[in-house]
Amino acid sequence: MGQRISKGVKNLLTEANKSIETISALEATELLNSEEHIFIDLRDMKELKRQGKIPGAFLCPRGILEFCIDPESPLHKEIFNEDKKYVFYCASGGRSALAAKTASDMGLSPVCHIEGGFSAWKKATNDIEELPQ
Secondary structure, eight states, X not given: OOOOOSSOHHHHHXXXXXXXXXXXXXXXXHHTTOTTEEEEEOSOHHHHHHHOBOTTOEEOOGGGHHHHHOTTSXXXXXXXXXXXXXXXXXXXXXXXXXXXXXXXXXXXXXXXXXXXXXXXXXXXXXXXXXXXX
């Protein structure tokens, strides 16, 4: 008998989106130059090199986010110890919704994520920072 998954991705995303703040790409563009916000790019390096990123965003691949947030982890990043609002994004909004919920559950606050992710950002603005190949 195979595995029986009791809670699928759709359920996880529904729960995450009910408990965290979601902002539009247009709202995010208004926050970009604010000193009160930190943009966190959760995509992997292949995605970043291929597409670029939101200017000034901190790169933290989704797979190590919890380790970077936790001050007791050897991978902790001091950027997660600032008194600012964290704006998470990924390619289309799924990973960032789950990441924002996890970050919030860990005690990082306040957090939100960009609905539609980097794809929505590109449609809303031309502000993209290219990464060296």
